[in-house]
Amino acid sequence: xxxxxxxxxxxxxxxxxxxxxxxxxxxxxxxxxxxxxxxxxxxxxxxxxxxxxxxxxxxxxxxxxxxxxxxxxxxxxxxxxxxxxxxxxxxxxxxxxxxxxxxxxxxxxxxxxxxxxxxxxxx
Numbered sequence: 001x002x003x004x005x006x007x008x009x010x011x012x013x014x015x016x017x018x019x020x021x022x023x024x025x026x027x028x029x030x031x032x033x034x035x036x037x038x039x040x041x042x043x044x045x046x047x048x049x050x051x052x053x054x055x056x057x058x059x060x061x062x063x064x065x066x067x068x069x070x071x072x073x074x075x076x077x078x079x080x081x082x083x084x085x086x087x088x089x090x091x092x093x094x095x096x097x098x099x100x101x102x103x104x105x106x107x108x109x110x111x112x113x114x115x116x117x118x119x120x121x122x123x
Contacts, residue, residue, distance in 0.1 A: 032070050034071045034101070038055075038059040065079075
C-alpha cells in the first residue's frame with residue numbers, strides 16, 4: 001500500500017512538472033518600452049495616445065485585442081496568454097499609456113507575440 005501511495009505521489013509530481021514546462025514560452029527574453037494600443041483603431045486608422053484612451057478601453061472590453069507598440073522599432077506585439085486567460089485584462093490598466101514590458105518574444109507565421117512576465121507604467 002505504501003508503494004502505491006509513493007507511485008501516485010511521484011506520478012503527480014511528474015505530471016505537474018510537465019504542465020509547468022508546457023506553460024513556458026520558447027523564445028527570446030526581452031524588455032520593451034512602448035505603448036499599449038487597441039489593434040483595430042491603431043491598424044485601421046492610426047489612432048493612439050491619451051486622447052484615444054476611452055475608445056481603446058471600450059474596444060478592449062468588447063473583445064478587440066490590445067497590443068504593445070514598441071516605441072523604438074515601431075513593431076507591434078500581440079500578448080500571448082499561456083494561462084488561457086484574457087490577455088486584455090492584464091493590459092486594460094495601461095491602455096494608451098507608456099509602459100515597460102518584460103517577457104518572452106515568440107514569432108510564428110509572420111506574427112510577433114509576447115508572453116508578458118511583468119508590465120509597469122513608464123515614467
